[in-house]
Amino acid sequence: MSGADGTRRVRVAAVRGDGIGPEVLDAALPVIARAAAADGVTLDVTDLDWGGDRLLRTGHAMPDDAIDVVRAHDAILFGAIGHPQVDPDVSVWTLVLPLRKGLQLYANLRPIVGWPGVATPAREGAEVDLLVVRENTEGEYAGIGGRVHQGTPDEVATEVAVHSRRAIERIARCGFGHARERGQTLTLATKSNVARHGYGLWDEVVAELGEREFPDVPREQAYVDALATRMVARPESLGVVLCSNLFGDILSDLGAPFAGGLGMAPSANVAPGVDVPGFFEPVHGSAPDIAGQGIANPTAAVLSGAMLLRDVGCPGAADALERAVGTALRDGGARTRDLGGTATTTQAAAAVADALDAPA
Structure with a gap:
């Protein structure tokens, strides 16, 4: 305008x-x-x-x-x-x-960058420049669930995670696009060894999309617990980290100290296209x-x-x-x-x- x-x-x-x-x-x-x-x-x-x-x-x-x-x-x-x-x-x-x-x-973008003059937990010489690409509308934050028998010894609470092929594919396309633009590897945070239905779908959709539309972009997948350890020990080894809603929330906060803390951590909620x-x-x-x-x-x-x-x-x-x-x-x-x-x-x-x- x-x-x-x-x-x-x-x-x-x-x-x-x-x-x-x-x-x-x-x-x-x-x-x-x-x-x-x-x-x-x-x-x-x-x-x-x-x-x-x-x-x-x-x-x-x-x-x-x-x-x-x-x-x-x-x-x-x-x-x-x-x-x-x-x-x-x-x-x-x-x-x-x-x-x-x-x-x-649907896309929550959280860059984590090491800044000159700002002390961080990264070992001397490590350069941190990664981007967490987080699915922003589904997962454990879908809001589906409830509690019954509240206040009694039989109380039960459910929290249903929702993972749809459409939502996974659109956030994966966003993640691949950023990885291509930045010249970095796309790392999928998964937990399909235990949560085999929802995160199994993530593994399949990301692999299919990578082969079909982004064969030039290096990709890998890592179990989220091992990935958290790697982020702490070797943050410079990561480029674009593709995550579900919950995993992205946790990992981006975990990475914030490498930028100097949460006071240094920006984010964008966007819908590319x-x-x-x-x-x-x-x-x-x-x-x-x-x-x-x-x-x-x-x-x-x-x-x-x-x-x-x-x-x-x-x-x-x-x-x-x-x-x-x-x-x-x-x-x-x-x-x-x-x-x-x-x-x-x-x-x-x-x-x-x-x-x-x-x-x-």
Whole structure:
């Protein structure tokens, strides 16, 4: 969409959310907008008061027409979700998952990158640059199950995992595409030695698709428990990790320390090939214990903004923003307390902005 002056405009719905969410978005959004402006793009930001406070006030975390509201935008940027007065499952099932499912954002992309100047558990010399590609609509998070005989000794709970050929194939195609683009091996996280029905289907579909459409992309499969060990011991040996919903959630958090922690972990919820807005969010939670103190790390929100810019067709701005993050971390200005530094939330974001403005 272009304005009257010919400037390209990108409509962003901003959900600041709970806890540190407003702080990290307030710090990150101006930096993201500055990167976009340098690439000739203006961000039109609409603030949405969705989250725990709205849920407590109205009984609904978001309005009934929420899907229509976000469809009127090009992208959605989240701060954090999770209110201390709301059960965690309620926060997830009244906002995040309904948006993912309602928009059919079937791919959750979580990059894990080692940054200069940031201490990580990786052994000296190890370079970490991997991408977790997670199926985002099915698996153990399908919401099928229930409890009977509650409160009695005979209580039973069921949680049914759903794995469909269609969903596996579309996320596998996404994973193969990223592996081809990055020149890396695709590693399938599986557990078909025990969960032979659901994960057996994953093994079959990924192998068939690889042979049929991606014969040039190296692929392997690994049992998820062995893969977790490998990620800890040799993270540099991994490229694109293709996962079910549950496995992707766990492995991406396990890998976050190699980027410096959850405060450094961005993510994208997207539907490649489908005309719907993606939503982009830091992997970290709302951290109510430090909310309002101005010490939260805004980097994951900034990097989520870079993923947003790339998704809406601004790769130059995205690249510039990521380079600026690297410079600010290396020089120390963006290192908040969780990274061993002293920068506040606003100071860290300002350091990235300064690096963005510095001559190349």
